[in-house]
Amino acid sequence: MPVRVAVVDKDLCQPRKCGQECIRFCPIVRGGGKRAIYMDEQLGHPVITDLCTACGICVRKCPFEAITIVNLPSELGEDCVHQYGPSGFKLFRLPMPKLGRVLGIIGQNAMGKTTIAKILAGELRPNLCTNSQVSTEDIIRFFRGTELQPYLTRLYRGEVKVVHKPQYIELIPMYVKGTVKDVLMKISDNEEKVTKIAEKLNLTHLLNRDVDKLSGGELQRLAIAAALLRDADTYIFDEPTTHLDIVERLRVAEAIKDIASGDKYVIVIDHDLAVLDYLADQVVILYGKPGAYGIVSHMRGGAREGGINEYLNGYLTSENMLIRKEPIKFRVKPAPRPIQKEKVLLEWTDLTKRLGDFELEVKAGVIHRGEVIGVLGPQRNWQDNLCQAPRQ
Numbered sequence: 001m002p003v004r005v006a007v008v009d010k011d012l013c014q015p016r017k018c019g020q021e022c023i024r025f026c027p028i029v030r031g032g033g034k035r036a037i038y039m040d041e042q043l044g045h046p047v048i049t050d051l052c053t054a055c056g057i058c059v060r061k062c063p064f065e066a067i068t069i070v071n072l073p074s075e076l077g078e079d080c081v082h083q084y085g086p087s088g089f090k091l092f093r094l095p096m097p098k099l100g101r102v103l104g105i106i107g108q109n110a111m112g113k114t115t116i117a118k119i120l121a122g123e124l125r126p127n128l129c130t131n132s133q134v135s136t137e138d139i140i141r142f143f144r145g146t147e148l149q150p151y152l153t154r155l156y157r158g159e160v161k162v163v164h165k166p167q168y169i170e171l172i173p174m175y176v177k178g179t180v181k182d183v184l185m186k187i188s189d190n191e192e193k194v195t196k197i198a199e200k201l202n203l204t205h206l207l208n209r210d211v212d213k214l215s216g217g218e219l220q221r222l223a224i225a226a227a228l229l230r231d232a233d234t235y236i237f238d239e240p241t242t243h244l245d246i247v248e249r250l251r252v253a254e255a256i257k258d259i260a261s262g263d264k265y266v267i268v269i270d271h272d273l274a275v276l277d278y279l280a281d282q283v284v285i286l287y288g289k290p291g292a293y294g295i296v297s298h299m300r301g302g303a304r305e306g307g308i309n310e311y312l313n314g315y316l317t318s319e320n321m322l323i324r325k326e327p328i329k330f331r332v333k334p335a336p337r338p339i340q341k342e343k344v345l346l347e348w349t350d351l352t353k354r355l356g357d358f359e360l361e362v363k364a365g366v367i368h369r370g371e372v373i374g375v376l377g378p379q380r381n382w383q384d385n386l387c388q389a390p391r392q
């Protein structure tokens with residue numbers, strides 16, 4: 001049974017005009033006076049507690065339609081696709097990519113995104129959450145009647161060629177040796193293609209550099225170039241924008257968009273909602289309890305159909321599911337935090353620092369206690385060197 005609860009829309013609630021019948025008529029009051037709904041004078045609207053049984057009386061009593069009953073995430077009784085061992089993480093449902101459309105997968109950490117990538121790549125056979133042996137036929141039968149059935153049938157027959165850009169690119173130098181050009185030429189001996197992809201991903205100046213000397217962002221672009229050079233039916237990119245600055249993120253997004261055509265499946269998992277907003281034609285949202293279970297939402301449209309906005313709002317309309325208590329709101333200018341300007345933590349004059357042939361110029365500045373300092377700049381610039389500089 002799904003867990004259901006009443007929620008108050010603060011923007012619609014007008015407690016001074018309504019007689020507050022939502023509170024008066026709520027039948028749930030426990031010993032000690034704890035109520036399912038009470039007025040929080042400081043917040044200026046009613047608050048609903050975990051005693052709420054979702055009976056719906058308050059919904060009918062509110063004249064301003066400020067209360068609705070929503071579902072809360074809870075483990076499903078069916079559709080469990082994979083479990084990592086007894087009492088391990090459970091993944092419910094799988095998304096089905098569509099030919100020629102970029103499928104974006106969004107969700108908090110440890111919700112099962114990489115697990116989905118591995119299953120759709122054929123690297124991880126789902127165990128259907130049973131301890132007993134699961135055959136290929138069992139898996140295909142499990143997805144009978146869905147578009148995943150023909151996809152997985154072809155995948156397990158070896159008829160779907162998959163390229164999977166893994167999440168952890170830091171491991172690449174452990175098993176790939178040589179220069180950037182060596183690596184790319186091993187994948188495609190067509191020099192023209194290699195030159196083109198290197199240009200597209202801003203790797204041209206790095207072609208003769210050894211892979212083990214690359215920065216995180218350069219390694220990421222190399223991994224993406226290597227994936228794009230391959231001819232495949234399914235392309236899966238697990239966190240392609242990690243380590244990249246905004247300019248490089250857009251460059252990568254363009255390159256991925258370019259391969260999405262009528263006979264390819266393209267799946268992109270990322271935490272950068274702006275990039276997914278730009279890239280994805282369709283979106284699925286993973287919700288649940290991080291590290292415990294993840295549920296794949298219905299498929300929704302990308303930017304134009306508000307899939308990303310639903311994630312930000314924390315409410316999935318078609319499932320009537322509240323996945324977060326509060327929406328994520330971006331402010332152009334955040335409200336200022338009080339900082340005691342007299343409490344100086346660090347102060348410096350204009351300075352120049354040399355590290356080999358690299359030179360860093362810093363203008364005079366000051367940091368106060370409690371201040372949060374943002375450091376911005378393009379890739380392979382002074383932030384990298386700042387972090388690597390030995391403490392003196």
Ligand SMILES: Nc1ncnc2c1ncn2[C@@H]1O[C@H](COP(=O)(O)OP(=O)(O)OP(=O)(O)O)[C@@H](O)[C@H]1O
Nearest residue numbers: 084088089108109110111112113114115116291292
């Ligand atoms: N081989 C494994 N054995 C046991 N548990 C695992 C295994 N692989 C992943 N998990 C667990 O499954 C959960 C989902 O992992 P997954 O890597 O799919 O999450 P994710 O959504 O990709 O997270 P992130 O955003 O941090 O990359 C996590 O709690 C993880 O610890």
Ligand code: SF4
Nearest residue numbers: 026052053055056058
């Ligand atoms: S849904 Fe029912 S139990 Fe919950 S707050 Fe409203 S009246 Fe009370």
Ligand code: SF4
Nearest residue numbers: 013014015018022062
């Ligand atoms: S939720 Fe509705 S009935 Fe309750 S205080 Fe707000 S406006 Fe009044």
Ligand SMILES: [Mg+2]
Nearest residue numbers: 113114115167
């Ligand atoms: Mg992951």
